[in-house]
Amino acid sequence: MRRGSSKKGSANSTTSTNSSAMDLFRSASGKAATKELERIDQLFYSYSNESSGIIDPEGIECLCSDLEVEHTDVRILMVAWKMHAEKQGYFTLEEWRKGLKALHADTIVKLKKALPELENEVRRPSNYVDFYSYAFRYCLTEEKQKSIDIESICELLELVLGSQFPQQVDLFIQYLKTQTDYKVINMDQWMGFYRFCNEISFPDFNNYDEDLAWPLILDNFVDWVKSKQS
Numbered sequence: 001m002r003r004g005s006s007k008k009g010s011a012n013s014t015t016s017t018n019s020s021a022m023d024l025f026r027s028a029s030g031k032a033a034t035k036e037l038e039r040i041d042q043l044f045y046s047y048s049n050e051s052s053g054i055i056d057p058e059g060i061e062c063l064c065s066d067l068e069v070e071h072t073d074v075r076i077l078m079v080a081w082k083m084h085a086e087k088q089g090y091f092t093l094e095e096w097r098k099g100l101k102a103l104h105a106d107t108i109v110k111l112k113k114a115l116p117e118l119e120n121e122v123r124r125p126s127n128y129v130d131f132y133s134y135a136f137r138y139c140l141t142e143e144k145q146k147s148i149d150i151e152s153i154c155e156l157l158e159l160v161l162g163s164q165f166p167q168q169v170d171l172f173i174q175y176l177k178t179q180t181d182y183k184v185i186n187m188d189q190w191m192g193f194y195r196f197c198n199e200i201s202f203p204d205f206n207n208y209d210e211d212l213a214w215p216l217i218l219d220n221f222v223d224w225v226k227s228k229q230s
Contacts, residue, residue, distance in 0.1 A: 037097065039106035044096045055091040066108050067115070074159050075115050078122050081134050088138050129194065135160045136190045147184035150176050157193075165197040175221050182217055189215045203229070 047059035055063070064071045083099030085091055091099075103118060105111040122131045135156060139148050148156070154173045162169045172193060176182070192215040200208050203225065210219050 036101070036106045040097055040100045041093070043100070043106065043108065043111075044091075044093055048093075053093070055096065057089040060089060060091070067112050069115075072159070075119060077135060077138070077159065078118050078131065079111075079115075080138060081122065081131050082118060085138070088141050132160055132194050133187075133191060136187055147186045148190075149184055150182065153185045153190070161194070161197065165202075168197045168202055171203075171225060172221060175224050179220070179224070181220065185217075189217050192218055 044055065047055045047063050049056045049059060060076070061071055064073070064076060067076075069075055079099060080091070082102055083091060083095040085095045085099075100106065100111065103111065103114040105114045121127060136148065139152060139156060140146070154176055157169050157173060176185075196214070196218055205222050205226070208214075208222055210222075
């Protein structure tokens with residue numbers, strides 16, 4: 001009986017020790033997470049507007065300066081995507097926390113070091129279509145706005161797609177600037193061009209079928225390019 005009691009006591013002691021170790025680990029992890037959040041918040045307040053309590057365009061310019069990137073750099077748009085930022089040129093504290101926690105960046109140095117990996121993350125095909133779609137939505141600056149003017153679309157195309165499909169983007173921008181049928185581009189046309197770049201052989205357009213569900217603007221674009229080629 002005594003031996004059995006001894007084994008039971010030993011097991012209870014081991015369980016108690018393991019439980020204490022887990023409690024210490026959780027406590028240490030919790031404290032570390034709290035400290036990280038405090039540093040993330042401190043960084044936010046170093047760029048935010050005191051009266052509005054958010055990071056505004058002026059704050060973003062200061063952030064870009066500290067990151068040593070231009071405010072027009074696509075990586076700033078990628079940071080906004082990571083934050084799920086809703087309003088162009090503005091970051092809320094909640095958005096800032098979400099983005100920097102995901103990037104494991106609680107200092108400007110860490111955020112700067114995180115940019116190359118963020119770019120790699122965005123460039124993955126599974127993420128890029130979401131980023132491309134987000135770029136359009138991020139530029140809808142007015143309430144109930146559903147389309148973007150041609151000049152802004154040309155700049156956005158160059159920013160988010162120019163490095164991947166330079167020839168297609170260059171020609172499409174040329175077309176958009178010379179045509180007179182369209183003054184704005186909507187989401188369907190925007191996403192259609194991304195699909196066009198990924199699926200249609202260029203510059204011969206051999207597999208382009210006008211009878212398929214392509215936006216009419218792409219039919220017109222293909223006709224315009226073919227007329228230039230001939």
